[in-house]
Amino acid sequence: MSHSVYVTGTGRGDGRQVVDLGVMELLTRHVDRVGVFRPLVHDDGPDRLFELLRARYRLSQPAGTAYGTGYEEAAALQAERGTDELVSRLVDRFHRVSREYEFVLVLGTDYADTALPAELNLNARLANEFGASLLAVVGGQNQTAQSVQAEAGNAYAAFDSLGCDVVAVIANRVDPGARQAVSDALASRLPVPCYVLPEDASLSAPTVRQIVQALGAEVLLGDDAGLSRDARDFVFGGAMLPTFLAALTEGALVVTPGDRADLIIGSLAAHAAGAPSIAGVLLTLDERPGPDIMALASRLAPGTPVVSVPGKSFPTAGELFALEGKLNAGSPRKAETALGLFDRHVDTAALTERISLARSGRVTPMMFEHALIERSRERRRRVVLPEGTEERVLRAADVLLRRDICDLVLLGDEETVRRRVTDLGVDLRDARIVDPRTSPLRERFAERYAKLRAHKGVDRELAYDVVADVSYFGTLMVQEGLADGMVSGAAHSTAATIRPAFEIIRTAEGARIVSSVFFMCLADRVLVYGDCAVNPDPDAEQLADIAVQSAATAAQFGVEPRVAMLSYSTGTSGSGRDVDKVRRATELVRKLRPDLLVEGPIQYDAAVDATVAAAKLPGSEVAGRATVLVFPDLNTGNNTYKAVQRSAGAVAVGPVLQGLRKPVNDLSRGALVPDIVTTVAITAIQAQGGNP
Template sequence: MTRSVYVTGIDRGDGRQVVELGVMELLTRQVDRVGVFRPLVHDGPDRLFELLRARYRLSQDPGTVYGMEYGPASALQAERGTDELVSQLVDRFHQVARDYEVVLVLGTDFADTQLPDELALNARLANEFGASVIPVVGGRKQPAESVRAEARNAFRAYAGLGCDVLTLVVNRVAPADRAEIAERLNDSRLPVPAYVLPDEPALAAPTVAQITQSLGGTVLLGDDAGLARDALDFVFGGAMLPNFLNALTPGCLVVTPGDRSDLVVGSLAAHSAGTPPIAGVLLTLDERPGKEILTLASRLAPGTPVISVPGRSFPTAGELFALEGKLNAATPRKAETALGLFERHVDTSDLLDRMSVARSGRVTPMMFEHELLEQARSDRRRVVLPEGTEERVLRAADVLVRRDVCDLTLLGDVDVIRKKAADLGVDLSSAELIDPTNSELRQRFAERYAGLRAHKGVTVELAYDVVADVNYFGTLMVQEGLADGMVSGSVHSTAATIRPAFEIIKTKPDAKIVSSVFFMCLADKVLVYGDCAVNPDPNAVQLADIAIQSAGTAAQFGVDPRMAMLSYSTGTSGAGADVDKVREATELVRSSRPDLLVEGPIQYDAAVEPSVAATKLPGSAVAGQASVLIFPDLNTGNNTYKAVQRSAGAVAVGPVLQGLRKPVNDLSRGALVQDIVNTVAITAIQAQSQNS
């Protein structure tokens, strides 16, 4: 029977979407096929489902997601009774459930539904669906004791109606009250865990784009990144410029009549200087600055939105204060914030156990990426990013901070980093920013590097210049224990990234060379390819070392290593120097690590396809089911991984360097934001192993 989880509430305004998103994240981490069902829906777009569909690449037909609209449901209940309404909704639920391993059910929203006893209806539906229930209680602007009582009542209400309650979530409480409410709920001795999530201003804050749409505004200046910024506060312009600038707050939206060019220019100049970064400027009265002012504004703060609205300032203020941010497909950063909030305050491992969702036999790219973030988060490490002024790195840092994956240090001109982060709407308040050129660590690092390279004639004076380079500085941070790992390469060459590691960190005692692997995430499994990035033509001893290192890396990331030493022939069918090298390397692996499953020489098709393996190497414990594929040289490996990536639509995560004493990883210069996020998570996980 399909497993189902029903997220519901007791009243409107509970911010339940955070919990629904968090539960969806957990389910997609375990299984490949997750369905969504909303029994009752209002007319109009379903923002949450559109977010889930975009974020988790759901292939579900939107027409199957919904039971019926509230209006017809209310009429049906009034005319033919609750049993008939429930019967029809159950039929529609099972049409979804038969096609999915697990279904996330989104309960009714308690807002203008015209349904009597809505809580009882949700409980009845959950029972009829065979779904376990997660009740969500809103705690916004409520005292601690009131929240505790309401949470207890919510549990009793659903449990009393026969529901299998998995856990209870109290959401949107005042941050200062969170610990007290959690303690009081714990003292209540509920039979299920109760989690308390604080109110998060960034989730309630509307984006500039949402404000523009709601107020019928016109975008005079600004790009997509600027329009995606959260308006965390509103500052209304009326004072003279010096006093007005003192009133600005980080992330505020400046609201001023359109004829106050001094406030427009002053606000954008303050943003450009980072004191403080603002969300944008909203001009009222349908007044617009002249062309010269707009040109100056665009140069002062490129990308920062300047919006014109027709209304007067006072009614515009009323509309602004009534707006609230919404999770939807157009606000991916809010989704990251919501997930980070959920994962910080909910014991996700325990909740997964309670949901009793059996892990799928398939491992999809999304499941692998989820697991990376979860594993990195489980034991926090600090990763240094030398390319702190690069836009993709800043966007990746934004995701990592919002998801609470690891601690970050960004290197570069601190003023430039802050300005670029402000322009992108990236909050780096929890990240460490260091400029190597004026850091107090520079002299210490120069002395350390000179000592390491004295045999090459490096003096402290020369080293002082060398360590100002961001990659050398970042590598020395790792060496000195000020960071646990480093990720670079989005704008630097591979040589510039890893040369400092060879000079400073050096190889492990049991590693003969530094090599690399890619995690190739296919539609239903993850394969490990090595070495596709570092060693052009390894000899037999080096090839055996690459294989052993790759097996260790695979195991560290949950891939059971069954190694295929690849060649253009299988078994004893071929001869020649290239085949002999692979054969010798295979024997070296077997003799030094008899615990590892290894086969070679073997062709790629015999390594991964059971029907071919049955013909070419019957009875092999590896052939047909290899998970770690070792290529004989860089030419073969690099071309193969790129061919599989492009032709089979595989997600290639890497290269992941192995063999260094401490983790340093290189990015492709074409790396996407998600590639950087994955690589940072991998680096943090490698550091966990080396520091354990």
């Protein structure tokens, strides 16, 4: 039987989508198969929140199963045949979903033009009939602290009196200045946990894309990233250019008649200079600049939206001020902001316990990725990213900061980095930007590097040139304690990333070599593969070291280490130089770590398949249950991980370097933004040290 939680409010404007998204994130951290059910939906197209959840969490649930019925149909049914008939129909449709999933997130009604009487009572009854715990949300926008406290208290009392199992109350969109006072007051008044989320202007700001859709605007210039920018303010052009430029604000959408070429070019030039960065330009009166002006605009600020509407500026202003940002599948940055807000202000561990959320016995790729992000936040670390002008790195940095995963340092020419940030429309105000060529640290790092490499003939003059390289500068920041870890490789070779680490940070005490692992996230478990990226042909001693390091890395990331030393034969069935190497390495591992479960030589099938293991190595504590698979050489390891990744649809996280005194990790040059986010989270966890 599945479990469920019912998220509902008491009226409109509570920004409940932030809570819905946060709860879904919490559920998918612990449960493999989560379903979604919205009892009532509007009949004006696909439900944007379900589409967001389905896209973000890769739900396989068909949209048709996620909905009970439309509001109009529900109102008619209730009027003609009564509430009992409506509830009975919705309960039946809910159970069709609950039979298919371990846990169901129920999204309550939205109180928006629903024509349903006693809507709060209907939500309460549905929660009871579904057997769901209830999470109540109240809105605090434009309310005093006293009003929010009263609203939260009334919501709890109302649902409790109707027999609901209220697990928590969340006050959302509260004035940031009053958040702590409201939190303290509610903690002493309510018998259940109460969490207070402050208003975040970026969540209520519409994106340029949402403005285009709402106004039916025509996009003249701009790319997908530009259309995703938040319009945090509106500046209406009418003054002469010097006065107009002084009125520009960060993230503003410029609204001007289409024949004001001076204001169009002036605002885009200001954006290109970063003073300030604008969301885009909206042209009114159905006027369009000539081709020469448009060509100049595209060169000044590539990707920045320029859109056109036929209406006049005044009525357009009225429509703009009525818009509010919405979470949907087309606004991933808002989703990251919402999740960061939820995680900062909600005790997710306590809420997990309150809704009786038992962790699934399976570990899916998404669950593993969620666990990494949770762990990375436990003790905040600072990670340096040397490739500060690379688009994927900047987009990943935006996600890392929105999710509150770690502090960041970006390396590169400051003007170039800021221009790229402006062009991409990402928010990196909380990141530190350092130019190795002009930084005061360059002198200090040159002296340090010259001492470290004096035995190789490196003098201070040569060192001064070397440390201006972003990879060397970033590595020295880690060595000197100015950053806790480094991630690079999106635009640099593996050698360029790890050579400075070998020279400066060097191997950890007790480690013979630096090696690597991949976390292979299969459909139902996570395996650790080593070494698939660094050492071409390790000898027996090095192979044993790789095994010990890989087991320690596995334990650090919550994978119980059971080590399989792989070969083309199992047990005593084969002989030869390659098999003997693995047999010797296995013996060394047992001497180095007598507490570690290890088996070898063993073939891959016997290591991971219980049926094969029973035939080939009956009674082994590792065979058929191995979690750490150590390959005899790089050729075997690299090809195997790629074969499993492609043929089994596994998510490969890595390579994660091990054996260094401080964490430095390499990216594939084909790394996507999520890959970079995950690698930075891993690096932050490595910098924390210790096991979970």
